[in-house]
Structures are given as structure tokens and as C-alpha cells.
Amino acid sequence: MEKIENSDFKHIGTKLLNWYKQNARDLPFRQTKDPYKIWICEIVFQQTRINQGLNHYNNFIKRFPDVKTLANAEEDEVLLYWKGLGYYSRAINIHKAAQQIMNDYQGTFPSDYDEILKLKGVGKYTAAAVSSICFNGKMPAVDGNFYRVLSRIFADDFDSSNSRAFNYFSELATLVLPENVGDFNQAMMDLGSEICKPRNPFCGECPLNEDCLAFSLNKISEFPVKTKTVKAEHLGLKYYFVHRNGQFLIQQRKDDFIWKKLFEFPHEISEELMPFIKSAKTVNHKLTHKNLSIEIFNVEVDSEIVWTDFIAENQYLITDFEGSHEKSFPKPLETYIQNYHTAYKIL
DNA sequence: AAAGCGGGGTC
């Protein structure tokens, strides 16, 4: 950073704020400073594009409009509203944090950055975002947009996959930070989303193009630098769709590994059930870090005694497709077995 | 410091 030591870059922040006044996206959480709603939206949209999470956010706020409602809800229902969104620790943590606010802060959302940071599932980015947007806090909310925009403006090749990148770009952000940090943080998100996109950015329309070193060097595509990438490994899973008379068996996942605490079919069956396997189908499903191939067996139990014995020996939930809609299944099951009748067609 | 965790859009 020595090349920029004695320079003043505050005009960049001012320009960005002026652009934001005219070009801010019209989003449901832009019309409030309720820290609860801002907090929820920050969690929902972690690693998630606006269009992808908008319905989840709206449904979540409608069902859980305030901290108390969320804190008093059952965890299963919170997960039900989170299903399909991914990163399910967020739902579990958001629920615990609501109870933290009830117990430790008498139900009043903490206003201080350091206090907000103590909430489950809240890291430095989210604490900065909530405190700046709702309470005039002064911390930059450094996210992927900050990495990209700042690395381009300063043609800075600091590795954004380095674990020190957050601190590094936080310092870089302070060089351009205006007085209104809350609007600045949101402006950076909008600029990063609408103009300074990862690929093929609209530099001609960018309010900062005169200040952007990478643009003037015609090296936009070289920033940000990121050296480490995640490689997906293959994993095979087996599920048994065990059913009789319109009912089938499910169980809840653990809170380790993928799909934390969501519901699913049994992974295994007893020897007695093997003869009732009528068919099987393999479904491929890609996660960021895993390539799953899921083998789903159709187990149509024609014997009342075998059905009863199997249930007695295991801790499965008996449900039907109507009831299954009240459970948070991982997406593959909902995608490929949406109701009892299509299940027969597929399997 | 590095690994693990989802689902979907974009090119």
C-alpha cells in the first residue's frame, strides 16, 4: 500500500454516494432501518444473490416479523422457511441469536458493533453492515464486492483468497470511506452487483471509472486476484423410499456434514425389507464442494408385519406427502419426488 | 491458516 500512502481518496467515496442516490436498487429491506430486518437480510443474502433469496427473505419476515416471534418459534419451522436456500447453519444460528437477544438484551437489538458481533452466526461483515445501516456505525462491511471494487480501483493484486484479505481490504476501504458509512456499504454492494461485476463489468457506466487504476491500465480482468479454488469431490449416497398405503418414513439429519437438521429418507433398510425393493433411480446433484450421486430405492412394503416391525426397530417418522410439506427436505428429494403419484412414475 | 458448508446464475 506504500504507493498510495500520502494521497487522498475520499472523493471516491463521495462520488459513490452521489451515484447511489440516483441508482440505488429498490429492495424491500431498503425502506427500513429496523435492525431485525436488516440483520435477517444480511444473513439471508450471505453468499446468495438477491434474486435467489428474495422470496425466502419476504416469507421469513412475514412469518417471523420480529425478534420475539423468531425466538419463540420451533427450530424445525425456522428450517422449513430456510429450505432450499442452502448453508443451513445460518437458520440454526439465526434462531439461537434471536434467543440471545431476548435473554441477553431484553429483546432490544444491540446497537454496538462489538455487541452485534457476539450474536451467533454474525461475523465482522454482518456486524459492520447492521451497525452502519441502522445505528450510524463507521465500520466498512467488507464482502466480495469490496474485494472486487477496491482491488480494481487500486489495481491491487492482494490475494482475495488469503485469510488476511478481510483486514487488508478493510484498511483499503478506510481510504475512501465517507461520513455516511451505512449508505456507502450499500452503495458498494449495488455497484459491485450492477456495474463492477465479476466478468464483463460496465466500466463505461461506472461513476468511478476516472479513479479506477485497473481501468486506466486496461487490466480490469486481472482483478481481483484469487489463487485458491474449491474442487468438488464425488460422493455416493443411498436413500430408501420406504412406503405403504400412502405413508412413508423419514428422519432428521444431524447438525454435522451437509443439510444440517433437514429431513430425508432412511439411508439403510433391514434384510427383511430387501425383497420389497421394486425399482431404483440415480439422481445427480452438485454442491459447491461435492458432486453427489444419490441412489433412491423404491421400497413398496406389501407386508403389514414387516412394515410394523421395521418401524418398531427404528426411530423413523411416519409421514405422507401432505405432511412432508411441513418438513424441511433437502432439495433433491423435493425436486425428484414431489408427491406420491409422481414418485411412482419416477421410481 | 485452512477446510467445510448450498444452491443457483452467468459466461
Added chain:
DNA sequence: GACCCAGCTTT
């Protein structure tokens, strides 16, 4: 197929 997204927690 590779990359990226309003990141955080665990190891």
C-alpha cells in the same frame, strides 16, 4: 465446466 455470490464456524 469454472467461477462467483450482502460469509461464518470449526478444526
